[in-house]
Every structure is written in C-alpha cells, then in structure tokens.
Amino acid sequence: MEQTEIFKDWLFRYQYVYRLRRTEKSKKKFLAALVTDIVKMREDVQVIEYNQKKKYAARNVYVGNIQQADRVICTFYDTPPESFGSYQLFDRKDQAQKTTKFILASTILAILFGIIGTLIYMRFSANSFQLNSLSTLGIMAVYAGYFALLGKVTKGLSNRKTLVRNTSSILAMLKMIGENNQPKVAYAFLDEGSYGTQGLDELQKQVNTNCKIYYLDSVGASAPLHLVGESPKSSEDHKNIDYQAAEQKVSYLFSARRDSDSAAFYLNSADLKEKQLNMENIAAVTDLFQ
Secondary structure: OOOOHHHHHHHHHHHHHOOOOOOHHHHHHHHHHHHHHHHOOOOOEEEEEEOOOOOOOEEEEEEOOOOOOOEEEEEEOOOOEOOOOOEEOOOHHHHHHHHHHHHHHHHHHHHHHHHHHHHHHHHHOOOOOOOOOHHHHHHHHHHHHHHHHHHHHHHOOEOOOOHHHHHHHHHHHHHHHHHOOOOOEEEEEEOOOOOOOHHHHHHHHHOOOOOEEEEEEOOOOOOOEEEEEOOOOOOOOOOOEEEEEOOOOEEEEEEOEEOOOOOOEEEOHHHHOOOOOOHHHHHHHHHHOO
C-alpha cells in the first residue's frame, strides 16, 4: 500500500515525537496532537475524563456519535512499561509477571551500580570534606541525578519502541477516519489499555446495547492478522485475515503469531521492536471496515 504524504507525517510524529504515552504530561501532548489531526478531517471529536484523581485523570477520545453508533472501532493509545520476553495477547497475568521481573532486575542493577560508584568515590576521594568545594558539589549533583533515575527505574522504564504496540493501530484508525465518514460508525482511542481494560470498560458504558465493538491491537506487526468475534462483513471474504467466529460483545482484530502447542497468540521481542510498519496489514484492516 502506498503511503500518502499525510500518512507519512502521522507515521513520523507518532513513531518518534509522540511515541511515549505513559505519564500525564506525555499523554496530554499526544492527545493535543491527535485531536488536532482529527479535527482537520471532522469536527465531531470529544475528550472525556474518568478515574479522576488529584494529579491524574484517564482520558478517552471519541470520534462520532458513540451513543447512537451501530459500530465502534477502538484501540488503546497508552504505551506499556519495559518487560522481558514476548507479548502474550489476552494474558494480563503473564504481562504483569514479565513487567514485575524487569522492574525488579533493573532496580537491583541500579542499586548495585550506585554501591559500586560509592565505593569507587570513597576509594579515590580526599579524606577532608569541604561542603563548598566544586568536587563536593559535583558529587551531590551526581547523587541527585542517580536517585531521580532510581525512582524512575523502580516505577518501570517506559518502552520506547512502540510502533507495533500500539502506534500501528492508532495510524490504522486515523486512516479509516480520513477515508470513511459513515454516520453509524464511531471511533474511540482508549486510555489505560496497555495493562488493563479500564478505557474499554468506560467505552462500554457509553454505547447502546446493540453496538458492535471492534478492538484493534498491534495490527501493524509482521505477523498474520486475526479477527476473533463477529465479522463486520456479511460475506465470507476475509482477505489476508484469519477469522475465528465467536459470540462476544467485543471483537478483537490483531496481528500475532500462534503457539503450535498452546494455540496462544503472541508477538516475540523482534516483532515488538520493528521499525517498519506492515502496510499490507494496515490496508487489510482498513478494507475490512469499508
């Protein structure tokens, strides 16, 4: 699929400029850019807040009339923390364990680094301690930076390679918004989806009982596309998509490999670190909903 100039602009900015969407500050920057891009195509955009706390609020972005839509296409925009190994789709427990292990290992390494650095300093520093000396002030600045970094490590380092998970799905949805203006189809960009379902739960409170929800995840990976749930097409034609029919409120469309033994869906580390989009998958996703 040939990329238009607008799509290339989206790809560059959301892959590099707004690739981190984890903190309150980084999410606000992303949402400002996202809403600006959508408003250029249509004006029926709204940002809703939920889970409001003193210094934080989760936010969903809705495009179109969510309450009256027959179909809502959605994806999560927040980015996950670093973790070990592959991404096992639909297995929150596995994701949590791998993230916890990464945080624990990186914290231990950071503490060891601090201890070794302190021992080296004590070995070569002068015996006299002068508070106003440049060397002492320099060491204080180093320790301040170290403890600031340690605080970030203990909370989990942000994953910076987010093109596949889940910038690719955001780009696919922007493409659909630009090409389709179906009155009964709405779109939702959900918060708190990389490690939970709070954004999706909030969306489900807003839609009508007959609305079909399609949830996109990592659709731009170099792995086969799968649709689990109800097909948006009445025909049996699902070009380049492995379709598994199931009666459920939310249908899932995603790129993944499949374990031959457990039949579980997953993306390996190489898939998650890809720097190029699978444009054939993006085209197949957008064609599915036309």
